[in-house]
Amino acid sequence: MVGRQETRMQAVDDVSASFPTTSRNRVRRLHERGSYDHAAVFSVLDAGLLCHVAYTFDGQPYCTPTIHWREGDRLYWHGSSASRMLRQLRGGTPACLTVSHLDGLVLARSGFNHSANYRSAMCFGTARIIDEPGAKLKALAGVVDRFYPGRSETLRPISAQEAKATTVIGMRIEEASAKVRAKGVGDDEEDYGHPVWAGVIPVRTVIGAAEPCPRLLPGIERPGNLAGYAEGERLDAALTEAQLAYEGGL
Amino acid sequence: MVGRQETRMQAVDDVSASFPTTSRNRVRRLHERGSYDHAAVFSVLDAGLLCHVAYTFDGQPYCTPTIHWREGDRLYWHGSSASRMLRQLRGGTPACLTVSHLDGLVLARSGFNHSANYRSAMCFGTARIIDEPGAKLKALAGVVDRFYPGRSETLRPISAQEAKATTVIGMRIEEASAKVRAKGVGDDEEDYGHPVWAGVIPVRTVIGAAEPCPRLLPGIERPGNLAGYAEGERLDAALTEAQLAYEGGL
Numbered sequence: 001m002v003g004r005q006e007t008r009m010q011a012v013d014d015v016s017a018s019f020p021t022t023s024r025n026r027v028r029r030l031h032e033r034g035s036y037d038h039a040a041v042f043s044v045l046d047a048g049l050l051c052h053v054a055y056t057f058d059g060q061p062y063c064t065p066t067i068h069w070r071e072g073d074r075l076y077w078h079g080s081s082a083s084r085m086l087r088q089l090r091g092g093t094p095a096c097l098t099v100s101h102l103d104g105l106v107l108a109r110s111g112f113n114h115s116a117n118y119r120s121a122m123c124f125g126t127a128r129i130i131d132e133p134g135a136k137l138k139a140l141a142g143v144v145d146r147f148y149p150g151r152s153e154t155l156r157p158i159s160a161q162e163a164k165a166t167t168v169i170g171m172r173i174e175e176a177s178a179k180v181r182a183k184g185v186g187d188d189e190e191d192y193g194h195p196v197w198a199g200v201i202p203v204r205t206v207i208g209a210a211e212p213c214p215r216l217l218p219g220i221e222r223p224g225n226l227a228g229y230a231e232g233e234r235l236d237a238a239l240t241e242a243q244l245a246y247e248g249g250l
Numbered sequence: 251m252v253g254r255q256e257t258r259m260q261a262v263d264d265v266s267a268s269f270p271t272t273s274r275n276r277v278r279r280l281h282e283r284g285s286y287d288h289a290a291v292f293s294v295l296d297a298g299l300l301c302h303v304a305y306t307f308d309g310q311p312y313c314t315p316t317i318h319w320r321e322g323d324r325l326y327w328h329g330s331s332a333s334r335m336l337r338q339l340r341g342g343t344p345a346c347l348t349v350s351h352l353d354g355l356v357l358a359r360s361g362f363n364h365s366a367n368y369r370s371a372m373c374f375g376t377a378r379i380i381d382e383p384g385a386k387l388k389a390l391a392g393v394v395d396r397f398y399p400g401r402s403e404t405l406r407p408i409s410a411q412e413a414k415a416t417t418v419i420g421m422r423i424e425e426a427s428a429k430v431r432a433k434g435v436g437d438d439e440e441d442y443g444h445p446v447w448a449g450v451i452p453v454r455t456v457i458g459a460a461e462p463c464p465r466l467l468p469g470i471e472r473p474g475n476l477a478g479y480a481e482g483e484r485l486d487a488a489l490t491e492a493q494l495a496y497e498g499g500l
Binding site for chain 2: 017024035049052053054055056057059060061062063064065067093094095096097098100101102104105107108109110111114116118120124140141143147148151152154155156158160162165166184187192193194195197198199200201202203204205206207208209210211212213214215216217218220221222223226229233235
């Protein structure tokens with residue numbers, strides 16, 4: 001078992017690298033679906049905007065939904081401003097950030113073999129509030145540009161009061177695992193003769209027709225940096241593309 | 251502040267009722283988006299199949315994605331079989347189960363007013379393994395029938411070995427809150443003159459064309475209880491409809 005101090009020393013700038021496997025991130029159930037590769041973990045993280053973060057305060061776990069973004073092996077997210085929680089985040093607190101995508105319902109011939117197709121990534125580390133003004137302003141531009149590359153410079157600047165009212169939390173990924181199921185029905189051999197419908201019902205998250213703000217100035221068109229968010233496109237593909245454009249511009 | 255012992259005594263079989271508000275579930279950030287009504291919380295829970303559960307083991311929070319289902323004020327989910335965790339669940343452990351739906355990206359004229367449309371519900375209680383054989387078999391049929399009403403009786407029965415290999419966790423919702431944002435861009439009044447595109451890019455999770463198992467017996471048609479999962483339909487609507495049918499049959 002690798003201790004936490006040792007894992008902190010691991011270099012993670014090699015994209016072909018893997019996260020260390022410890023008792024914290026080892027995939028135990030259906031471990032053949034698991035991976036510790038950076039590429040596998042990052043691809044799940046980058047395909048999503050919504051994550052869930054687990055923290056513990058006074059022995060009570062909280063599972064908080066929020067928006068996350070990634071720069072290298074660092075994750076950022078907007079914090080719940082519940083002040084009691086924030087005080088503990090200031091000194092750093094263990095956290096687990098998870099992103100999951102549902103890809104399909106799997107209907108088998110037995111209850112036991114019913115399943116879902118999905119992609120998920122669990123990331124472990126120490127969550128800390130980003131307090132330093134320069135790092136915070138960079139992160140506040142990052143959350144816009146990571147989803148809509150180049151957009152932050154087209155907006156009016158962030159005010160000091162807004163920066164103060166926003167909580168940004170950062171976490172270096174110390175350990176992580178990705179888990180994927182992407183296949184058809186897996187029934188027991190003796191069950192294939194059972195006369196019931198079985199199959200996969202795919203599920204995908206797609207983009208709808210944009211609803212422009214009714215108060216848009218005349219002549220303002222939708223900019224090219226939103227081209228990936230076209231009606232009918234998959235959200236995961238648009239978010240992945242935006243991340244690549246963002247990383248290219250860093 | 252209402253203590254945990256008091257909240258346990260609260261009756262929750264009145265669908266017009268609300269969950270108690272305590273320091274644990276009070277919505278702190280943007281509290282005008284929050285609700286403690288059973289109906290509001292249940293509607294978010296019932297519209298989803300995928301949830302995230304936060305537990306704490308040895309001081310480390312875990313945010314685990316899984317499939318949940320609901321009967322009244324009780325939530326059930328499949329457990330991670332990580333044995334170290336399961337031992338602690340046997341005696342009951344504080345947990346927080348959250349379901350979130352992303353409904354749109356909100357692009358404003360300032361970084362600060364960028365947002366997302368979403369529906370989320372956070373539920374607090376004590377998670378326990380369902381060990382008693384009768385309750386466990388009922389729950390294992392429930393997870394099939396809640397999503398596909400009436401399906402469990404068309405499958406071959408669950409074997410004793412399968413029941414043993416499956417971990418079902420249950421939790422009575424002691425406290426909960428729902429949070430919803432469902433509106434257009436909310437810019438500061440002085441920003442509406444800023445010349446940048448702003449608007450909402452809606453997002454929805456939809457059902458694709460079913461992929462029947464290649465080994466279906468000849469003549470087996472897709473049954474009527476899957477009619478709600480038709481291509482192009484919204485997953486949240488299909489899941490909500492299935493829950494209503496399931497509750498009607500209980």
